[in-house]
Amino acid sequence: MLKTEIVDIINNLEEKTIQTRRKIHENPELEFEEFKTSELVCDRLDSIGVPYIKNVAKTGIVATVRGKSGGRTVALRADMDALPLIEKSGAKYASKINGKMHACGHDAHTAILLSVCEVFNKIKNEFCGNVKFIFQPAEEGVGGAEVMIKEGVLKDPDVSACLALHVDPNIEVGKITVRPGFVYASPDEFYITVKGKGGHCAEPHLCVDPITVAAEIVSAVKTTPKGKLGAIVGVTKIDGGTATNIIPDEVKLCGTARSTGFEERANLKNMIESKTEEICKKYGAHAEVNFVELFPPLINDEKIADIVRQAAEEELGAENVSSGEPTMAGEDFAYFAKELPSAIFKLGCGNVEKNIVYPLHSPMFNIDENCMKIGVRVFVNSALKLLEW
Numbered sequence: 001m002l003k004t005e006i007v008d009i010i011n012n013l014e015e016k017t018i019q020t021r022r023k024i025h026e027n028p029e030l031e032f033e034e035f036k037t038s039e040l041v042c043d044r045l046d047s048i049g050v051p052y053i054k055n056v057a058k059t060g061i062v063a064t065v066r067g068k069s070g071g072r073t074v075a076l077r078a079d080m081d082a083l084p085l086i087e088k089s090g091a092k093y094a095s096k097i098n099g100k101m102h103a104c105g106h107d108a109h110t111a112i113l114l115s116v117c118e119v120f121n122k123i124k125n126e127f128c129g130n131v132k133f134i135f136q137p138a139e140e141g142v143g144g145a146e147v148m149i150k151e152g153v154l155k156d157p158d159v160s161a162c163l164a165l166h167v168d169p170n171i172e173v174g175k176i177t178v179r180p181g182f183v184y185a186s187p188d189e190f191y192i193t194v195k196g197k198g199g200h201c202a203e204p205h206l207c208v209d210p211i212t213v214a215a216e217i218v219s220a221v222k223t224t225p226k227g228k229l230g231a232i233v234g235v236t237k238i239d240g241g242t243a244t245n246i247i248p249d250e251v252k253l254c255g256t257a258r259s260t261g262f263e264e265r266a267n268l269k270n271m272i273e274s275k276t277e278e279i280c281k282k283y284g285a286h287a288e289v290n291f292v293e294l295f296p297p298l299i300n301d302e303k304i305a306d307i308v309r310q311a312a313e314e315e316l317g318a319e320n321v322s323s324g325e326p327t328m329a330g331e332d333f334a335y336f337a338k339e340l341p342s343a344i345f346k347l348g349c350g351n352v353e354k355n356i357v358y359p360l361h362s363p364m365f366n367i368d369e370n371c372m373k374i375g376v377r378v379f380v381n382s383a384l385k386l387l388e389w
């Protein structure tokens with residue numbers, strides 16, 4: 001009974017979900033500036049009568065649908081920010097803001113979550129517990145998730161599990177992937193300043209050449225490709241020297257250090273520091289190493305991932321659900337997954353026949369909007385299972 005009722009509600013919301021996404025897509029906003037997007041979310045929540053708290057982490061919103069008393073609280077999260085990019089997709093609802101674009105699908109994430117919220121509000125007399133809807137700013141780069149958690153979004157009522165989705169153009173529409181364990185890497189950065197002793201290039205024996213030292217560090221820290229699951233370390237920028245006849249005093253390097261787990265992350269940090277120190281010692285140079293931890297690695301909880309898999313199989317058929325591949329990109333939902341049992345699943349939005357094949361962060365990126373209803377269905381069924389878990 002409830003099942004068919006939910007299917008009807010979701011079908012009836014499909015057009016609204018698509019139109020909401022297009023409206024957000026036309027008006028992209030960058031991290032912590034999602035004012036209009038935030039207003040759109042609040043307007044929709046007002047219209048359906050779901051209470052919320054706004055201005056969490058500046059532009060974030062937390063809405064809560066309370067079911068019957070007793071039961072746990074499950075949180076679903078969507079990110080809202082766009083990217084600094086000029087859109088070239090040619091879509092009729094393309095960005096109206098020059099230099100800003102929803103090229104990571106966060107417009108779809110927000111529109112899907114609003115519809116999921118509307119579904120739960122309509123069936124609130126039919127489940128026990130609460131569902132929290134977290135509309136998060138600033139996923140790209142600065143980690144709005146961490147700020148929201150610090151501002152208490154996982155408390156009152158206390159959340160016991162979190163879910164998120166990310167659209168993926170590498171997966172055909174109609175399919176999803178969800179895997180236990182490692183899904184996204186920690187996209188950390190490192191900064192090294194090599195300090196030598198500068199002088200005349202004709203007298204290298206009187207100098208400590210930081211360029212030679214830096215060159216050796218570049219090859220020493222770089223990881224050899226070991227397939228998709230290998231850690232990735234690479235220097236991506238070097239800055240030093242002013243002329244052909246001067247040995248400079250110092251050289252600055254920086255790069256990326258991506259790992260697949262917390263232990264691997266600690267090992268990478270150690271490796272970069274110890275190799276740098278070793279090489280400097282050999283040449284009589286000194287170095288300052290600054291390893292900057294950005295998002296944690298995103299590790300899906302095994303049980304939660306399995307519940308999402310079951311829910312998705314019920315909705316889409318087992319043939320359309322697989323474990324997929326992890327990626328060495330970062331995702332700040334990792335902050336939620338670090339706090340509580342959580343899982344993120346990837347929602348197929350690609351369609352070769354419609355030429356929807358461009359990757360995330362491409363100016364040509366688009367989604368097959370048929371994926372949105374699927375996202376709503378998998379979210380709703382997964383959350384219902386988690387409430388009873």
Ligand SMILES: [Zn+2]
Nearest residue numbers: 104140360361
């Ligand atoms: Zn992105």
Ligand SMILES: [Zn+2]
Nearest residue numbers: 104106139166
């Ligand atoms: Zn994204």
